[in-house]
Every structure is written in C-alpha cells, then in structure tokens.
Amino acid sequence: xxxxxxxxxxxxxxxxxxxxxxxxxxxxxxxxxxxxxxxxxxxxxxxxxxxxxxxxxxxxxxxxxxxxxxxxxxxxxxxxxxxxxxxxxxxxxxxxxxxxxxxxxxxxxxxxxxxxxxxxxxxxxxxxxxxxxxxxxxxx
Amino acid sequence: xxxxxxxxxxxxxxxxxxxxxxxxxxxxxxxxxxxxxxxxxxxxxxxxxxxxxxxxxxxxxxxxxxxxxxxxxxxxxxxxxxxxxxxxxxxxxxxxxxxxxxxxxxxxxxxxxxxx
Numbered sequence: 001x002x003x004x005x006x007x008x009x010x011x012x013x014x015x016x017x018x019x020x021x022x023x024x025x026x027x028x029x030x031x032x033x034x035x036x037x038x039x040x041x042x043x044x045x046x047x048x049x050x051x052x053x054x055x056x057x058x059x060x061x062x063x064x065x066x067x068x069x070x071x072x073x074x075x076x077x078x079x080x081x082x083x084x085x086x087x088x089x090x091x092x093x094x095x096x097x098x099x100x101x102x103x104x105x106x107x108x109x110x111x112x113x114x115x116x117x118x119x120x121x122x123x124x125x126x127x128x129x130x131x132x133x134x135x136x137x138x139x140x
Numbered sequence: 141x142x143x144x145x146x147x148x149x150x151x152x153x154x155x156x157x158x159x160x161x162x163x164x165x166x167x168x169x170x171x172x173x174x175x176x177x178x179x180x181x182x183x184x185x186x187x188x189x190x191x192x193x194x195x196x197x198x199x200x201x202x203x204x205x206x207x208x209x210x211x212x213x214x215x216x217x218x219x220x221x222x223x224x225x226x227x228x229x230x231x232x233x234x235x236x237x238x239x240x241x242x243x244x245x246x247x248x249x250x251x252x253x254x255x256x
Contacts (some may be wrong), residue, residue, distance in 0.1 A: 005251045016158050029239075032149075032203070034175050034203075035207075058177050059177075059178070060175045061149055061175070061176050062173060062175055062176075063159070063173055063174045063175070063176065063190060063202075075200065079175055080179060081203075088238075091238075091239050092239070095241045098241065099241060102242050107242075108242050109205065109240075109243065110240070110241040110242055111147070111149060111205065111237045111239065111240045111241070112237065112238050112239045113149065113235050113237060114236065122231060
C-alpha cells in the first residue's frame with residue numbers, strides 16, 4: 001500500500017521556497033518581443049532601465065491574418081524581433097511599463113521562455129547586472 | 141499580462157518558401173498569427189558530398205504562439221504537411237512560455253483582430 005501524499009501547509013511551502021532561492025542564483029529568462037519595424041529602439045531604451053544589458057534585433061515579417069489584407073497588398077507587414085535576456089524578478093515590473101506602449105505602437109507581442117542552464121560566471125554576472133560571490137553559483 | 145502558463149510557442153524551421161503551408165495548417169487548427177525570420181541552416185558537408193545531395197541552406201523560422209490545448213493538434217498537422225518527410229523538411233518543436241503580454245483572450249475566435 002502506498003502512503004497518501006499529504007500536501008504541505010501553505011506557510012511551510014513558502015519557507016522551503018525561500019531557502020531554495022537564497023542558495024541558488026536568480027533565474028534568467030529569454031524574452032522575445034515582436035514589434036513593428038523601426039520601433040525597436042524605443043523598447044530597448046526601456047529594457048535598459050530594467051538591467052537588460054543585451055538585446056538583439058532580428059528582422060522578421062508577420063503573417064497575414066485576413067484575406068482582406070492580401071487583397072490590399074499589405075499581406076506581410078514587416079516586424080522587428082527583439083531577443084533579450086532578463087532576470088525573472090524584473091519581468092513583471094517591465095511588462096507593467098511596456099503594456100501601454102505595446103498597444104500604442106500597433107500590434108505587438110512579448111513573451112518569456114525560462115532558461116534551463118547556462119555556462120560562465122562572468123557572463124551570468126554581466127547578463128544579470130548584479131555582483132554575486134563566486135561560491136553561490138557553484139552551489140546552484 | 142498573463143502568467144498562468146496556458147500558452148506555448150511553436151518554433152518551426154522549414155525550407156525557404158514553405159511558411160505559407162505551415163501558417164495555413166496552423167490557422168486551420170486554431171492558431172491566429174505568426175512571425176517569420178530568415179535563417180541559414182548548417183549541415184554535415186561531408187555526408188552531403190558523399191551522397192551527392194544538396195541540402196539548401198536557406199531556411200525560414202516560423203514562431204507561433206498557441207494555447208496549450210491546441211498544441212498536439214497543430215504539431216501533428218504541421219508535421220504531416222511540412223515535416224521532415226515532405227519537401228519542407230521542417231523541424232517543429234514547442235517551448236513553454238512563463239509570461240505573455242499582448243494577447244487578447246476575448247477575441248479568441250476572431251482572426252481579424254490579431255496579426256503579428
């Protein structure tokens with residue numbers, strides 16, 4: 001007979017999570033932002049306020065959502081795709097600021113994908129914009 | 141803003157010119173829009189010479205944000221139309237998304253509302 005799994009009370013769970021986050025470095029996530037062509041500079045300026053040190057712009061194109069756009073000949077609106085690395089804790093404050101700008105500057109989407117692993121302490125320091133003792137990362 | 145983890149992003153790497161087929165099948169199965177990036181593939185040159193096959197390095201990457209419920213359906217549909225066994229030679233995979241901004245839930249079925 002297997003024992004029934006009893007979930008931890010909520011306050012205990014929080015304590016566990018806290019301990020974990022103290023020993024491991026803070027997580028980075030990859031952020032993909034898709035905006036209209038030429039508008040990427042505006043967004044990158046805002047990103048830099050939130051310690052995003054590296055962002056790369058790739059030229060992309062949107063796909064036509066309707067037959068009407070095809071008829072008008074504007075079937076493939078050109079886009080900028082911004083790839084950047086951001087600390088997990090900065091995502092929500094950044095999104096709160098971007099939210100309105102995305103609506104004003106036309107159809108834009110932003111999303112983040114969690115990273116699973118990374119190599120290089122100095123690179124991590126540079127990307128996360130924070131000074132961390134060497135020992136802490138080894139533990140993680 | 142959403143962080144309920146109900147969305148995923150599909151990356152689809154296909155030969156140049158096959159993005160229309162990918163987007164068509166994705167839209168038939170519930171996706172709304174996508175973004176295309178040009179890319180260049182790298183293969184094993186020695187094996188290519190040995191077999192006398194030329195694999196065209198021109199590729200395009202299609203990124204599509206979808207709801208989790210539609211994921212399996214879309215992935216299978218794209219594999220059938222533009223997968224590795226077809227001319228599109230597509231590699232298709234999906235990644236989890238932790239935060240999303242800029243998707244309006246209300247117009248889920250209204251395809252006119254959302255591009256990009």
